[in-house]
Amino acid sequence: MNERVRQVTFTISKLKRKQHRLSTNLSSLLPDEIWDRVKLFTEAGQLSQHRITKQRQFDKFAWLSSTDQQQNGIAGPSLVPEAPKWVKNLSNLPLSHSEKSLLAKGINFAVVPDKIPSVEFITATEEAIAKAKLGETEAELVRNKICSSLCKIKLPPSNLNIDKRKALSVLTKDDTIAIVPADKGKCVGIWDKENYNNKCTDLLKDRNTYKPVGYNLTYGFKEKVSKFTAKLFLDCIINVDEKRKLDPPSKPTYHSCILRSTQNPQTRAHPCKTNYE
Numbered sequence: 001m002n003e004r005v006r007q008v009t010f011t012i013s014k015l016k017r018k019q020h021r022l023s024t025n026l027s028s029l030l031p032d033e034i035w036d037r038v039k040l041f042t043e044a045g046q047l048s049q050h051r052i053t054k055q056r057q058f059d060k061f062a063w064l065s066s067t068d069q070q071q072n073g074i075a076g077p078s079l080v081p082e083a084p085k086w087v088k089n090l091s092n093l094p095l096s097h098s099e100k101s102l103l104a105k106g107i108n109f110a111v112v113p114d115k116i117p118s119v120e121f122i123t124a125t126e127e128a129i130a131k132a133k134l135g136e137t138e139a140e141l142v143r144n145k146i147c148s149s150l151c152k153i154k155l156p157p158s159n160l161n162i163d164k165r166k167a168l169s170v171l172t173k174d175d176t177i178a179i180v181p182a183d184k185g186k187c188v189g190i191w192d193k194e195n196y197n198n199k200c201t202d203l204l205k206d207r208n209t210y211k212p213v214g215y216n217l218t219y220g221f222k223e224k225v226s227k228f229t230a231k232l233f234l235d236c237i238i239n240v241d242e243k244r245k246l247d248p249p250s251k252p253t254y255h256s257c258i259l260r261s262t263q264n265p266q267t268r269a270h271p272c273k274t275n276y277e
Contacts, residue, residue: 023039085187086103086106086186086188087103087104087187087190088182088188088189089190090190090191090192091177091191091192091195092192093174093176093177093190093192095190096167098163098164099170099171101164101167102160102167102168102171103171103179103188103190106181106186107179107188111159111160112155112156112157112158112159112160116150116153116155118150119242119246121146121150122146122232122237122238125142125143125146126228126232127228128142129142175193176194177191177192178191178192178193178197225246226247229246
């Protein structure tokens, strides 16, 4: 902090010397009347910019204070956008204030996990090693570095209070709703899952636009994932419980998932969910 204050003081002194030098040069070159007008105009612009910057800092401080009060469960004025503007509940499920506040943060809001996701780090490391085609020595060196980093890493403080964490748990376990982002903007929509699936199915039944393909690529992906997790298990990188969590379900989730556009046959086929089992 002291170093920061010293640097700012030095910068201000430097700018003042530069301003004095420029003022002296202009006053000697311009007539007195024009110089007075230039001086008044410059001072007015300086004061205006000072007020704008000062108000911005006040608003930032008020927002930080409001956010800190909300995380600690203290009521206070909030400058965060209201939840009804960013959350559209189209389902029959009534949402609590904590759930609306949580959803207003957006779909891409990253929640601090309860524990270090070691399995994800290890899986990503093995995938990177396989893609880079590293030798055994280099691969083992990378694994050791990742393991040492995982042992030293510490979780940051939670970015959700207790009420929002409970709301997150409730929304995650509720299978009757579908939480989807809007096509444009940051709005979040909540639908009844049955109505949402019915609307999706109605759109996919349009044979003027889509044509169903008689094969399912999910079986190929399932086989690749199963082989990869089996290799991790044989190398003692993951245990039985972690392998069970990573393995895809034995029963397929979809009957068919690939639809090809009939309007432009040259376009690549895209995977789509058609109907659930």
